[in-house]
Amino acid sequence: MDTEYVEELARIIAYKGVAPLADFGVLTSGTTGRPKPLWRSESSWREFFDIQNDIFHINKDTKIFLHGSFSFTGVSNMVIAVLWSGGTVITTSSLRPNRWIQLIEEYHVDHIYALPTKLRLLVRHCKSKVDSINYIIAGSQVLDRQLMEQLERICPNMEFILYYGATELNYITYCTGKEWLDREGTVGRPFPSVRIEEQNGVIYVTTKHHIEGIPDTYTVNDCGYIDRDGYLMFNGRQGDVINKGGYKISIPEMELYLQSLQGVSEVAIITINDDIRGEDFVAYMVLEDNTELSKIIEIIHHERPSVEWPKAILEIPMLPLTECSKIDKRKLKEWYNKG
Known part of the structure; x- marks a missing residue:
């Protein structure tokens, strides 16, 4: 510490x-x-x-x-x-x-x-x-x-x-x-x-x-x-829900779906503010070798309604972890805000 x-x-x-x-x-x-x-x-x-x-x-x-x-x-x-x-x-x-x-x-x-x-x-x-x-x-x-x-x-x-x-x-x-x-x-x-x-x-x-x-x-x-x-x-x-213009999206359920996609090794979702909808979300992904992010996005757009599409999907080599071995979403939010 x-x-x-x-x-x-x-x-x-x-x-x-x-x-x-x-x-x-x-x-x-x-x-x-x-x-x-x-x-x-x-x-x-x-x-x-x-x-x-x-x-x-x-x-x-x-x-x-x-x-x-x-x-x-x-x-x-x-x-x-x-x-x-x-x-x-x-x-x-x-x-x-x-x-x-x-x-x-x-x-x-x-x-x-x-x-x-x-x-x-x-x-x-x-x-x-x-x-x-x-x-x-x-x-x-x-x-x-x-x-x-x-x-x-x-x-x-x-x-x-x-x-x-x-x-x-x-x-x-x-x-x-x-x-x-x-x-x-x-x-x-x-x-x-x-x-x-x-x-x-x-x-x-x-x-x-x-x-x-x-x-x-x-x-x-x-x-x-x-x-x-x-x-x-x-x-x-409680609170693990994104309210996207009145449409409720469960963060655990969405992470589980994204994690299940062929070629996705790790995934984490962060909630962001949105001027129009109030809230939206961004997905960070670690992909397996030879997996193209464009193909993953194409699958998501085909399988999910547009209101459930992430505002952005960002590929990174490794998810940051806290001292407790959990995904450090505070760090991911810092990265996104700086970007």
């Missing part, structure tokens, strides 16, 4: 104080760019480790590879949970996927923990099969069928486990890759001891494994619904 960020974090803590029952603080992976410390008791993590380790098939023999800042609670939680079980963590500060693959092969890694952004980088650089991988654990960022199929080819022995969680609430739901393929858009069913319900399209979670200062039933304002089999179908965060 840079000096300015650390100094602002210190000012916030000095002004707001520390929750009385807290043992440590964590930072959210939000999009504001400002520090937001959240406070936890040790037991709110420790008492959930055995539950999550059972779901993720983590034990004393586990060798897990992960990459990312420990300020991201997903990474720090996973590291401590694996060590709690007696397993081994393999990591590196290197951003080079070739280095990740080298470590995975050298240490005969059997688990990978990564968000889809990192998995896409792995897929693009992996030239041979990795037979040692038994499980890939991924957060419920935008996932697509093509990525799943690519991972199955590279890691033929792996089982995919998708989870949905929140910094404030720990892990909430999970499912296997097969369940996700059968119900595209699901983030699974609740972890043991966790209960979910939907009210007016908003997800409410009941769990005792949460940060200090919030009730046992709480919402982070994520939207979705529960199907008849108890699977949570995820529709994104």
Whole structure:
């Protein structure tokens, strides 16, 4: 973290104080760019480790590879949970996927923990099969069928486990890759001891494994619904909608569509102001080798109504990531405004 960020974090803590029952603080992976410390008791993590380790098939023999800042609670939680079980963590500060693959092969890694952004980088650089991988654990960022199929080819022995969680609430739901393929858009069913319900399209979670200062039933304002089999179908965060002259476009749904196009490796959408329609959007894309952007635009114009066409589609070699391994949309907006 840079000096300015650390100094602002210190000012916030000095002004707001520390929750009385807290043992440590964590930072959210939000999009504001400002520090937001959240406070936890040790037991709110420790008492959930055995539950999550059972779901993720983590034990004393586990060798897990992960990459990312420990300020991201997903990474720090996973590291401590694996060590709690007696397993081994393999990591590196290197951003080079070739280095990740080298470590995975050298240490005969059997688990990978990564968000889809990192998995896409792995897929693009992996030239041979990795037979040692038994499980890939991924957060419920935008996932697509093509990525799943690519991972199955590279890691033929792996089982995919998708989870949905929140910094404030720990892990909430999970499912296997097969369940996700059968119900595209699901983030699974609740972890043991966790209960979910939907009210007016908003997800409410009941769990005792949460940060200090919030009730046992709480919402982070994520939207979705529960199907008849108890699977949570995820529709994104409240506000993840572009109002284009009265026509509503879901950002997660549009990103999923663009991601599914043949030749598109990665995609991110940013919302921009529009003098006529009020709001519009721009799509940034990383394309696979030999894919022409003009062909992608042609497909979009053929398959989608004109009101759903991005104002611009910009090709870049790599999407910028935050410390938390999520797409840095603030950086993309800066690039667009400067351009």
